[in-house]
Amino acid sequence: MKKKILALLMAATMVLSLAACGGKKTDEPKASTSAEEKVTLRMAWWGSQTRHDRTVQVIQMYMKDHPNVKIEYEFFSFDDYFTKLKTLVASDNVWDVFQLGGNFPDYMSKIYFLNDFIKDGTIDTSKISDAYLKITQDTDGNQIGISNGLNTYGIAYDVDMFKAAGVPLPTETWTWDDYADAARKIKKATGHFGTSSFTSSEFAAGCTTYIGQQGKLGEFGFFNLDLTGMGFTDPQMLAPYIQMRADLIKEGASPDAGAEMEITNIENDFLVTGEAGMTWVAVNQFPTIYDICQAQGRTLALATLPRVTKDGNAGSKIQSSQMLCVSKDSKHKKEAAEFISWFQNSTECNNVLLGERGIPVNEDVRVALQASANAGQKIMYDYVTLVGTFKTPEKVNVLSPAGQDQVVDLYRNYIQQVVSGEITASKAAELTYKAGQSLFK
Amino acid sequence: MTENKIKKPFSFKRFIYNDNTVGYIFALPFILGFLGFSLVPMITSLVYSFTDMTFGDDEIQFIGFGNFIKLFQDEVFLKSVRVTFKYVIISVPMKLTFALLVAFLLTRKSRLVTLYRSLYYVPSLVGGSVAVALVWRQIFARRGLFNVVWTDLFGADAKVNWFGGNGKLAIYPLILMSVWQFGSSMIIFAAGLKEIPESYYEAAMIDGANGFHRFFKITLPCLSPIILYNLIMQTISAFMVFTQAKIITEGGPNNETMMYALYVYNTAISYDRMGYACAMSWVMLVIMVIITLIIFKTSKKWVFSEADS
CATH class of the missing domain: 1.20.5 (Single alpha-helices involved in coiled-coils or other helix-helix interfaces)
Structure with missing residues (x-):
């Protein structure tokens, strides 16, 4: 009998401990704003190792200055971040402070608008211009988050490889024909890829820009301004671009699907490894690869995106690289907003971050960072200033609709089908258009 | 009591x-x-699977069979079904043949047999792991180990672009990886081979049967229940292949390696269409049930059971 009781007890303990694992309720203390009480904020972001190191450092600085705030942080690679975020969304347990990019419409139900915090001064926006606040607002003017930095796309290229191939260096008004021509000549002269393709940038920097460059200023966009449908009506507007991409791949001037897969992040893009003459970059990535190539004795430069015609629209848009948001699940929204305000406005904090997330939106911070910029960062600042002088439509849309990933995957697949001769570029343009449309049904 | x-x-x-x-x-x-x-x-x-559920969407609407109807108009889905069938049909028989062959060779009475068996089992131990898939990806890359050796042997023109080009070759490294992990089927085969009474072979030898006869007339029929078991287990697990496709090729190029489970994952996680993905996994369940049933039904014709004779 004794044995049985013992066994029963052990089984019961097992069950209890199991239940304890499963049944952890989020019984955190009730929301409170009193300063004495200890507040725990959870925060997460994605990015490179440099970003992780710098962000952890500023979090520790913040906790030192605010002894009542404890910040628990997690960081991930881009894909893992969104996998994790989706599970947290499903369990109503999103981090208090979290990072989002242009894909925020997917997470609208979890974003706490910052409008009131800006009104009552919890978040200081006195040094952030309205234009820069606007890049992280939704179409109704609600403040989704505060931008971590300004960003825009460009083409990074290897100066010596251009010279070796006898190709004139890109100008501000170079065209897609010049671009394709340069890629072919580099391939011919050096045997390397003319242009690499860090895939996550290509759709935004190439495909959608190509549409915006056509017609009158602001006439077309890939999606329309309020993200309720497509921003152009004739699918064939895409066809020449798709044809060019497919031709370059076919001729070996651009990596095919197999080679593309070897690029896992910007640091091992073929441009950086010396196997390509150009690549697409979001400019906040430029200082990092500039430094890497400099160490190898190579010089990189940054060119504007090619245009459809020499005197046509630039199509470039200055946008927010990512932003920090407050989640609706947060029990300490005010403290979370206070942290965001410090993160974006404190010069001391940004002297550690060094604009790794993009060019800071706060004027004072920007001036302070520009003063101490190194060569690669200086090129980035000059480039963004240059793009800022381009004529832009009054209203631009820098956001992407929910589900865009599927369109991008399909689009990339259609290009591969053009390469293998399964379909024509004109058919690929039609199919891509249809894929885009299906998001709004 | x-x-x-x-x-x-x-x-x-x-x-x-x-x-x-x-x-x-x-x-x-x-x-x-x-x-x-x-x-x-x-x-x-x-x-x-009957809703348009997405993550973070509080309003879930019932849409009846909408997801299931959409499935059959989805080109990527149809391709993933084709690709998965191709994978199963090629990899499972090859894997079983290989496992049976090695198991048969290792029935000899030698002290090294246990060592060999353990050695051949190692790939299955590390089998589904991401690390092996990553290694595989490197081996078959444009400048991976395979191409280094291959071009050394046959000249630079012989270079094989496994994951590029029109993508038709991309599935074979995945199949090869699955065949390489034949260990668990091999162990089960080896156990089955031990169960076949030695006296059968002796009797056949006295009647003048050669090795070929003995294998096809005694070993295979006696082993057929084990073959059935292995066939079903391996078919089911082959339908669920995910890691290799996700890590080695990410479904590309041109969706030539877009395995069913990978597309379900992409749809649910990357494209945020949970309802659609759930519908897809239920269709997969139905397909697998049908395949398993077919194997069971036909097994009466080829599985030999000693109780019957």
């Missing part, structure tokens, strides 16, 4: 000392796990 037919009033003491109670309590961790991690999610996913 003697049986007592008279009904006694309920007593907690008797309840807790009852054999059944003890049994249930011991089984409770499994029962809870099964309910929490298998049954409830399965039912939930069945419900979701």
